[in-house]
Amino acid sequence: MDRSTDSLAAVSHGVVSIPAYNEEARIGSVVRQCLRSGVEVWVIDDGSTDATARVASQAGARVLTHPKNFGKGRAIRTALEAFSGATQDYLVFLDGDGQHDPAAIPSFLLLAERSGADIVLGNRMYVPSNMPAIRQWTNFFMSWLISQMAGQEIPDSQCGYRLLSRRFVQKFSPTTDHFELESEMLIQAGRLGMNVLSVAIPAIYRGESSHIDPIIDTKRFIRMVWRYL
Numbered sequence: 001m002d003r004s005t006d007s008l009a010a011v012s013h014g015v016v017s018i019p020a021y022n023e024e025a026r027i028g029s030v031v032r033q034c035l036r037s038g039v040e041v042w043v044i045d046d047g048s049t050d051a052t053a054r055v056a057s058q059a060g061a062r063v064l065t066h067p068k069n070f071g072k073g074r075a076i077r078t079a080l081e082a083f084s085g086a087t088q089d090y091l092v093f094l095d096g097d098g099q100h101d102p103a104a105i106p107s108f109l110l111l112a113e114r115s116g117a118d119i120v121l122g123n124r125m126y127v128p129s130n131m132p133a134i135r136q137w138t139n140f141f142m143s144w145l146i147s148q149m150a151g152q153e154i155p156d157s158q159c160g161y162r163l164l165s166r167r168f169v170q171k172f173s174p175t176t177d178h179f180e181l182e183s184e185m186l187i188q189a190g191r192l193g194m195n196v197l198s199v200a201i202p203a204i205y206r207g208e209s210s211h212i213d214p215i216i217d218t219k220r221f222i223r224m225v226w227r228y229l
Contacts, residue, residue: 013089014109014163015040017082018061019075020096024051031059033102034094042082043096044075052096072160073174073181083169091164099204100161107199108163118168118194119185121154122161124203131203146183149228150190155198157186168194179217180224187228 016034020027020043027043034041043056047069057063064078076093083091090112094100100122108120124131125139139158146157160182164172168185171192176184189196 013113014092014105015042015083015086015088015090016092016094016102016105017042017044017076017079018056018094018096019044019046019072019079020048020052020056021046021069021072021075022048022050022052023096024048024055026098027052027096028055028059030094030096030098030102031056031061034105035060037102037105039092039105040088042079044078046070046072046075071178073176073178076181077174077177080169080172080174083166089166091166091169092162093164094161101202101204104161104199104201108161111197111199112163112165115197116195117197118165119189119196120163121156121186121196121198122159122201123156123198124159124201125156126200142183145225146186149187149225150196152190152196154186154196157183159201161201168192175227176220176224178220180221183221184224184228 016039018030018041031041031043041061043061043063045053045056045063045065047066053063053065064082066074066078079091079093090109092105092108094102104122111117112120139156143154143157147154168189172185172188174181174184186196
């Protein structure tokens with residue numbers, strides 16, 4: 001089997017989920033790029049007040065809409081619940097603001113199929129030069145901490161571009177609803193004896209503002225870590 005045929009076989013088993021809040025300017029392009037990999041695409045419209053849902057649907061995505069803005073963690077949980085009733089083997093998350101290149105989707109799927117990994121993370125720290133310095137240092141510390149708690153090396157624990165296997169989704173028991181949910185996934189995967197691998201991806205930043213509240217979300221993260229400790 002040649003590489004192109006192998007790629008098509010892999011991507012046919014995946015679905016991509018994109019949490020989105022007021023992303024009408026970019027969501028259509030992101031959806032269309034994802035569809036080129038042969039995957040089904042779900043957009044979790046987290047209570048957007050603009051045309052995110054309409055643009056995503058017109059681009060070819062299945063849209064799941066929240067009645068109001070609950071935050072990224074709840075959008076992820078909605079996707080996890082929907083995936084429980086789907087048939088694909090893998091669920092891939094990426095952001096709708098253009099920071100994650102959809103062209104990397106086959107790389108995530110192929111690594112998962114060939115290695116049996118239950119989580120495949122994007123690794124922006126391989127070449128972090130495009131990442132703002134404060135995010136680099138924060139990520140180094142957070143990744144070190146999550147690696148200790150998960151019992152395996154995780155070079156970019158804060159990357160939202162990630163693949164989850166059906167086996168992991170079936171065993172994952174989330175206790176959080178916000179940004180700390182992504183770290184909780186890794187801690188639980190490690191403690192369940194599941195393997196977390198990484199794929200090098202570029203760090204793409206265009207001056208977008210972060211949706212993370214440095215005070216509130218830091219407190220939530222500390223509470224989550226304390227519970228696991």
